[in-house]
Amino acid sequence: MSGRDDIAVLANPxxxxxxxxxxxxxxxxxxxxxxxxxxxxxxxxxxxAEKVCRRAVAEGVTALVAVGGDGTLHRALQAVAGTxxxxxxxxxxxxxxxxxxxxxxSDPLQAAEAIAAALRxxxxxxxxxxxxxxxxxxxxxxxxxxxxxxxxxxxxxANRMRWPRGPRRYDLAIMLEMARLRARPYSLEIDGADHSFxxxxxxxxxxxxxxxxxRICPDADPGDGLLDVVIAxxxxxxxxxxxxxxxxRGTHVTDPRVHSFRARRVRIDAPGIVGYADGERIAALPxxxxxxxxxxxxxx
Numbered sequence: 651m652s653g654r655d656d657i658a659v660l661a662n663p664x665x666x667x668x669x670x671x672x673x674x675x676x677x678x679x680x681x682x683x684x685x686x687x688x689x690x691x692x693x694x695x696x697x698x699a700e701k702v703c704r705r706a707v708a709e710g711v712t713a714l715v716a717v718g719g720d721g722t723l724h725r726a727l728q729a730v731a732g733t734x735x736x737x738x739x740x741x742x743x744x745x746x747x748x749x750x751x752x753x754x755x756s757d758p759l760q761a762a763e764a765i766a767a768a769l770r771x772x773x774x775x776x777x778x779x780x781x782x783x784x785x786x787x788x789x790x791x792x793x794x795x796x797x798x799x800x801x802x803x804x805x806x807x808a809n810r811m812r813w814p815r816g817p818r819r820y821d822l823a824i825m826l827e828m829a830r831l832r833a834r835p836y837s838l839e840i841d842g843a844d845h846s847f848x849x850x851x852x853x854x855x856x857x858x859x860x861x862x863x864x865r866i867c868p869d870a871d872p873g874d875g876l877l878d879v880v881i882a883x884x885x886x887x888x889x890x891x892x893x894x895x896x897x898x899r900g901t902h903v904t905d906p907r908v909h910s911f912r913a914r915r916v917r918i919d920a921p922g923i924v925g926y927a928d929g930e931r932i933a934a935l936p937x938x939x940x941x942x943x944x945x946x947x948x949x950x
Contacts, residue, residue, distance in 0.1 A: 655686050655687065655712055656686065656687050656688070656689060656706075656709075656711045656712060657681050657682070657686050657687070657688045657689075657711065657712060657713045657714075657715060657738075657769070658689055658691055658703070658706035658707075658711045658713070658714050658715070659674075659677070659678065659681065659688060659689065659690045659691060659714075659715045659717060660691050660693065660699055660702070660703055660714065660715070660716050660717065660718075660722060660725065660726045661674050661677075661690060661691075661717040661718060661722070662717070662718035662719070662721070662722040662742075662743070673717075673742060673758055673759075674690065674717065676758075676759055676762075677715075677717055677740055677758060677759065677762040678690065680759055680762035680763050680766055681715060681738075681762050681765060681766050682766075683763075683766050684766045684769055684770045686712065686769065691703065691706060696721075696725055696930075699722070699725040699726070700725050700728045700729060703725065703726050703728070703729035703730070704728070704729040706729070707729045707730055707733055707735050710735075711735055712735065712736060712769065713735060713736035713737065713738055713765070713769060713949060714726055714729065714730045714735055714736070714737055714738070715737075715738035715739070715740060715762075715765060715949075716737075716738070716739055716740065717740040717742055717758070718740075718742050718743050719741070719742065719743015719744055719745050719746055719929075720743060720745050720746065720747055720748055720793070720794055720860075720928040720929050721743065721928060721929050721930055722743065723739055723748055723749075723793060723928065724791075724792060724793065724927070724928035724929070724930045725930075727779065727791045727792070727793055727928075727946065728790065728791055730946060731779050731781075731791040731942075731945050731946055732942070732945050732946075734947065735947070736768070736769065736774055736947050736948075736949045737946045737947060737948055737949060738761075738762075738765035738768075738948075738949040738950075739752075739754045739761065739948070740754075740758045740761045740762055740765070741754050741755075741756060741758065741761060742758050744862055745860070745861055745862035745863075745929060746862070747794040747795070747857055747858075747859045747860050747861070747862065747863070747928075748793040748794045748857055748872075748928070749761075750859065750863070751794070751857035751858060751859070751870075751872055752775075752777060752857075752872060752948060752950065753950065754950060764949075764950055765949045765950070768949040768950055769949060773949075774947040774948060774949055774950075775947075775948045775950055776873075776943075776944030776946075776947060776948070777872050777873060777944065777945070777946050777947075777948045778856055778872045778873060778874070778875060778941055778942060778943050778944065778945060779791050779792065779793055779856060779872075779941075779942050779945035779946055780792050780793075780796065780854065780856045780877060780927070780939055780940070780941055780942070781939070781940050781941075781942045781945070782796065782925070782927065782932055782933075782937050782938070782939050783937070783938040783939075783940075784932070784933040784934075784937060785933070785934070785935075785936055785937075786933070788933065790927070790932050790933075791942075791945070792856065792927035792928050792930075792932075793856060793857065793872070793928055793946075794855070794856060794857040794859070794860055794927070794928050795853055795854065795855045795856070795857065795859070795860035795866055795867060795870075795927065795928070796853065796854045796855075796925055796926070796927040796932065796937070796939060797852070797853055797860065797866075797925065797926045797927070798852040798853070798854070798918050798920070798923055798925045798926075798935060798937070799849070799850055799851035799852040799853065799881075799882070799923075800827065800831065800850045800851055800890065801851070801853075801860075801861075801926070802923060802924060802925055802926045803827050803923065804820070804823045804824050804827050805823075805924075805926045805929070805931070806924050806926075806931075807823040807826060807827055808820045808822075808823035809931065811823060828887055828890070828891075831850065831886075831887050831890065832850075833848045833849055833850050833883070833884040833885075834848065834849070834850070834920045834921065834922070834923065835847075835848050835920065835921070836848070836849060836852060836881070836918065836919070836920045837917075837918070837919040837920065837936070838852070838879075838881065838916070838917070838918055838919075839915075839916070839917040839918075840879060840911050840913045840915075840916055841913045841914055841915055841916075842915070845881075845911065847881060847883060848883065848884055849881055849882050849883040849884055849885070850882055850883075850884065850885050850890060851880070851881060851882035851885070851908075852879070852880075852881050852918060852920075853866045853867055853879070853880045853881075854867075854877050854878070854879050854916055854918070854939050855867025855870035855877065855878040855879075855880070856870060856872050856877060856941065857870050857872050858870045858878075858900065860928075860929070861929070863898060864897040864898060865897060865898065865899065865900030866880055866897055866900075866902075867879075867880050867910075868900025868903060869900075869903075869910070875914070875941055875943040876912045876913060876914060876941055877912070877913050877914070877916060877939065877940075877941045878910060878911070878912055879910065879911040879912070879913055879916055880903060880908065880909070880910050880911075881908070881909050881911075882902075882905075882907055882908045882909075883907045883908075883909075884907075885907060889907070893905060893908075913941075914940060914941050915938070915939070915940045915941075916938075916939045916940075917936060917937070917938050917939070918935055918936060918937050918939070919935045919936035919937075920935050923935045925937050
């Protein structure tokens with residue numbers, strides 16, 4: 651049983667393709683420098699991770715700290731969102747898009763020191779999250795970006811593949827899905843207004859980037875109480891390929907076939923699409939998404 655002064659840590663040893671495998675002991679040491687007990691949560695799957703995080707928060711931990719990439723952070727968020735527990739992020743993944751957006755130090759040990767300093771000072775920063783309600787009524791939270799277009803289709807294909815391993819699987823999934831690219835009819839409702847369209851790209855961002863720095867929603871701000879919605883119409887293969895390099899700079903939004911909106915509430919539906927947020931599988935569309943201002947108490 652944890653005490654109310656405990657710091658609970660969810661760590662993914664596979665994050666960053668294992669390059670930070672020996673880092674955890676140093677992170678734990680720095681988190682505990684202020685005298686609070688630190689315990690590492692034991693979880694082998696994403697479902698177990700959420701379960702142990704929920705238990706720790708229910709027991710009243712002072713802080714829950716996610717050590718890993720956006721996927722690890724996503725699992726921890728399901729427990730800490732909307733609660734008084736502090737939330738710390740130690741960026742140790744291949745994609746650290748939320749951490750980059752909110753100014754978490756890129757060096758993991760410095761990030762741990764910043765969390766410990768915030769706890770000592772009793773300081774936190776209220777940060778927005780997005781709250782998703784699925785067709786089944788389940789609620790999920792995300793921190794960075796939800797994809798519901800071609801990128802989500804690629805993720806779904808890659809997750810079904812057993813070969814090859816590593817990044818090459820994703821590259822192959824892109825090639826396979828590009829060959830069968832087609833525009834889909836989307837039902838899109840933004841703050842009650844109908845913006846339905848036919849296209850290939852839909853992203854809803856609380857933060858600007860996904861996929862390790864692709865600025866799909868370049869103006870998204872996790873402190874403004876709004877979500878950014880970016881859509882692209884009926885792009886062919888060539889146009890989509892040419893648009894992709896511009897995602898790194900966020901200049902794709904100047905293309906006349908790309909449209910941006912800001913919203914408090916978004917509803918998306920389209921046939922055959924499964925939404926992905928923070929790189930994690932959420933559910934098949936339709937999805938209702940709302941911005942929840944200050945939903946997490948970030949320790950920074």
